[in-house]
Amino acid sequence: MSKLDESEIIKIFQRKLGCKNFVSEDVETFKSSKPNIIAKTDTLVESTDIPPKMKLADAARKSVIACVSDFAAKGVKPQYGIISVNFPSSISRSKVEEAASGFRKACKEFGISILGGDTNAGREVVFNVCLFGNADSIVPRSGAKNKDxxxxxxxxxxxxxxxxxxxxxxxxxxxxxxxxxxxxxxxxxxxxxxxxxxxxxxxxxxxxxxxxxxxxxxxxxxxxxxxxxxxxxxxxxxxxxxxxxxxxxxxxxxxxxxxxxxxxxxxxxxxxxxxxxxxxxxx
Amino acid sequence: MSKLDESEIIKIFQRKLGCKNFVSEDVETFKSSKPNIIAKTDTLVESTDIPPKMKLADAARKSVIACVSDFAAKGVKPQYGIISVNFPSSISRSKVEEAASGFRKACKEFGISILGGDTNAGREVVFNVCLFGNADSIVPRSGAKNKDxxxxxxxxxxxxxxxxxxxxxxxxxxxxxxxxxxxxxxxxxxxxxxxxxxxxxxxxxxxxxxxxxxxxxxxxxxxxxxxxxxxxxxxxxxxxxxxxxxxxxxxxxxxxxxxxxxxxxxxxxxxxxxxxxxxxxxx
The missing domain is CATH 3.90.650.10 (PurM-like C-terminal domain)
Structure with missing residues (x-):
């Protein structure tokens, strides 16, 4: 199997995510209708967070879910996402396609627009997802009262x-x-x-x-x-x-x-x- | 040398970063005075991005710099940051302290307020930095004109x-x-x-x-x-x-x-x- 270079990985992500802008700018931009921006970033590392036999599509979904869950607990809907991926240089095209499909599916499921992202090489698969939303306030961890x-x-x-x-x-x-x-x-x-x-x-x-x-x-x-x-x-x-x-x-x-x-x-x-x-x- | 557990790593980051809120909430929150939010996330992986002999403090700084540089190119000052770290379970206290110091120094150097972050275990060191700023507009990659x-x-x-x-x-x-x-x-x-x-x-x-x-x-x-x-x-x-x-x-x-x-x-x-x-x- 021939090795994929970075530009091919980017093309797969652009196509699968339906995101022409994937890796097309230095930074991502989004608009917020409320002054409080809510952000969460989560990194999923192959050796620690992906159980054996878990498909890469499910792992990609999991890296989105981990952030979505934090938003859910605070009563905020995530609106935008940035996706960064590290793949070993030996990764196959089908694995990359699987991962990209997993990201797209998860973002669609929760109504998240993908702003962009980037790709890198690494020793193991690392997925980083950063989600954004906005809210007037969030529910804190610290607010429990007596008799609640x-x-x-x-x-x-x-x-x-x-x-x-x-x-x-x-x-x-x-x-x-x-x-x-x-x-x-x-x-x-x-x-x-x-x-x-x-x-x-x-x-x-x-x-x-x-x-x-x-x-x-x-x-x-x-x-x-x-x-x-x-x-x-x-x-x-x-x-x-x-x-x-x-x-x-x-x-x-x-x-x-x-x-x-x-x-x-x-x-x-x-x-x-x-x-x-x-x-x-x-x- | 005894192994550090996650709560000790968090304490080191809270102390060194002067950020009591490090890992104290599910999400991070910041205010934006302008409606366009600019965001950039960058992942630095030990095996790919940290040359041998580079100190962990310099690697931490590098992971901040990589994002700052993208902001610089777009003419935007980064204001806030979220820092996520993965350390192998064998990491020593001094290495964790070194990394935390590197993050603090880099953020101070560029006037970035650290909102929070999280820590995880992994096979190798992975630093993820997510920076935010705001702007009326950014300079695009695509705007060059004839004779420029x-x-x-x-x-x-x-x-x-x-x-x-x-x-x-x-x-x-x-x-x-x-x-x-x-x-x-x-x-x-x-x-x-x-x-x-x-x-x-x-x-x-x-x-x-x-x-x-x-x-x-x-x-x-x-x-x-x-x-x-x-x-x-x-x-x-x-x-x-x-x-x-x-x-x-x-x-x-x-x-x-x-x-x-x-x-x-x-x-x-x-x-x-x-x-x-x-x-x-x-x-």
């Missing part, structure tokens, strides 16, 4: 179970395996729910460093004690944990990369939140 | 000579060696010159992919033929090339990473540009 209720946007445990199945050959019921793997490679941050309900949140944080880390960080920044009365998981996670002799809390609280978020609300908003969650198919 | 004059902001050849000395053990006169190595590890983009003179530029582009690539790209995007009548180098580069049997054009036109920029102007601005270059000690 704590919620998470989705059930936990499936992602960690999926990774245990993919990486450590754990086994489970066919429908559970499918659900768990889907959760590990195709997370779907709740942007709509975040944007619609941010006004009710006193604090919020993306959970992708793990649920326990997230709860601890919110408690620390809010200077409040967080008391968890219900573990946010479903029965099938319990069954999987038991059958595979995995600690259930490990799956639910110490997983990570669920791309859900945790938020706190004043108890008076409970009914509203539950109604909105139902209508947006969250939880 | 072509300028570069600095003499070329020193950076490539410096890398030849560092990587291939080439030798030269003591003062030349010093100058060349300084140029390779401590470039200084001409932000002030770019901002002050952008109104005269019909087109401009950062030269860090190499002078010839830059001139070709500007010519292509402007749909003009660029004719070079003077090679932008000094006598000592010629002497070094001759003595070390290196093709002089290779040093001047095919080097890269000079972090200067090329621009075109209407001939009527020639005297103004030369005067302003002198007062800002450019060229």
């Amino acid at each position: 209720l704590i919620f998470a946007t989705g059930p936990f445990g499936y992602t960690a179970a999926g990774l245990a199945i993919l990486l450590h050959k754990k086994k489970g019921r066919r429908d559970f395996v499918k659900k768990a793997i889907q959760s590990a490679i195709h997370a779907k941050p709740r942007v709509g729910f975040g944007v619609k309900n941010k006004r009710y949140f006193s604090s919020a944080m993306d959970s992708s460093d793990g649920l326990s880390t997230t709860l601890n960080e919110m408690a620390k920044q809010s200077k409040k004690k967080f008391v968890i009365t219900n573990s946010p998981h479903k029965k099938d996670v319990e069954e999987f944990a038991k059958s595979q002799k995995i600690n259930q809390d490990k799956l639910v609280f110490h997983g990570g990369e669920e791309y859900e978020f945790v938020f706190t609300i004043n108890p008076k908003y409970k009914a509203t939140i539950l109604k909105n969650a139902k209508s947006l198919r969250t939880f | 004059l072509i300028f570069a902001t600095g003499p070329f050849g020193y950076t490539a000579a410096g890398l030849a000395i560092l990587l291939h053990k080439k030798k030269g006169r003591r003062d030349f060696v010093k100058k060349a190595i300084q140029s390779a590890i401590h470039a200084k983009p001409r932000v002030g010159f770019g901002v002050k003179n952008k109104r005269y530029f019909s087109s401009a582009m950062d030269s860090s992919d190499g002078l010839s690539t830059t001139l070709n790209e500007m010519a292509k995007q402007s749909k003009k033929k660029f004719v070079i009548t003077n090679s932008p180098h000094k006598k000592d580069v010629e002497e070094f090339a001759k003595s070390q049997k290196i093709n002089q054009d290779k040093l001047v036109f095919h080097g890269g990473e000079e972090y200067e920029f090329v621009f075109t102007i209407n001939p009527k601005y020639k005297a103004t540009i030369l005067k302003n270059a002198k007062s800002l000690r450019t060229f």
Whole structure:
């Protein structure tokens, strides 16, 4: 297989992303209708963040999702993106095409316009995604009040179970395996729910460093004690944990990369939140 | 030597950068007084972009400089930055401190406020820097007109000579060696010159992919033929090339990473540009 040079990689990205301007300027420019610009950048490194057997298209999507999830937690819709990629010089054309397709698909899924980006050579695949939006304000990690209720946007445990199945050959019921793997490679941050309900949140944080880390960080920044009365998981996670002799809390609280978020609300908003969650198919 | 965990790396960055908010929120926020936001992100990868013997502080500075240079070419001052770092898990405390110091120094040098960032583990060192500014407009790569004059902001050849000395053990006169190595590890983009003179530029582009690539790209995007009548180098580069049997054009036109920029102007601005270059000690 012949090696691709940088100009060929750029052409693939221009074509696949439908972005003629990819690498056509020194900087990217966008307009903002509000004075507060929200930005998040995330770097995904092959050796650390791409599980074996994950397709490069899914890895590309994951690098977009990681940023989208941070926006979702703050109640902001990301509008624009810059994509930078590093590929080893031995990369094949089909892998580059796969990655570019993954970026396009993820950006389309969340309504993000790609401003541009660049390509470089490196020892391993590195994807860097930088997303922008704007907002009058963001929900802080630090705003939880006494007697607030704590919620998470989705059930936990499936992602960690999926990774245990993919990486450590754990086994489970066919429908559970499918659900768990889907959760590990195709997370779907709740942007709509975040944007619609941010006004009710006193604090919020993306959970992708793990649920326990997230709860601890919110408690620390809010200077409040967080008391968890219900573990946010479903029965099938319990069954999987038991059958595979995995600690259930490990799956639910110490997983990570669920791309859900945790938020706190004043108890008076409970009914509203539950109604909105139902209508947006969250939880 | 004990391994550093992520929270220790974060603490070092918070302390060294004087940025208490480093990794304290899901997203970064900044205000913009003008509706056009200018953004540039650049990823520096150890195996590709950090020459052997380059200190991590200089590598950190280089990752900032690479973005600053793109801003300089467009006549825009970068105002804010987000810094993301990947370190191998075996990294020592002193290396992390060195990197953090390099980031702080570079941001201070160019008046950039660090908004925040994040840290991750990876197989090799990866620095990602994302800078923001605002402007009414940017100088495009594509605006060169017939009969425009072509300028570069600095003499070329020193950076490539410096890398030849560092990587291939080439030798030269003591003062030349010093100058060349300084140029390779401590470039200084001409932000002030770019901002002050952008109104005269019909087109401009950062030269860090190499002078010839830059001139070709500007010519292509402007749909003009660029004719070079003077090679932008000094006598000592010629002497070094001759003595070390290196093709002089290779040093001047095919080097890269000079972090200067090329621009075109209407001939009527020639005297103004030369005067302003002198007062800002450019060229």
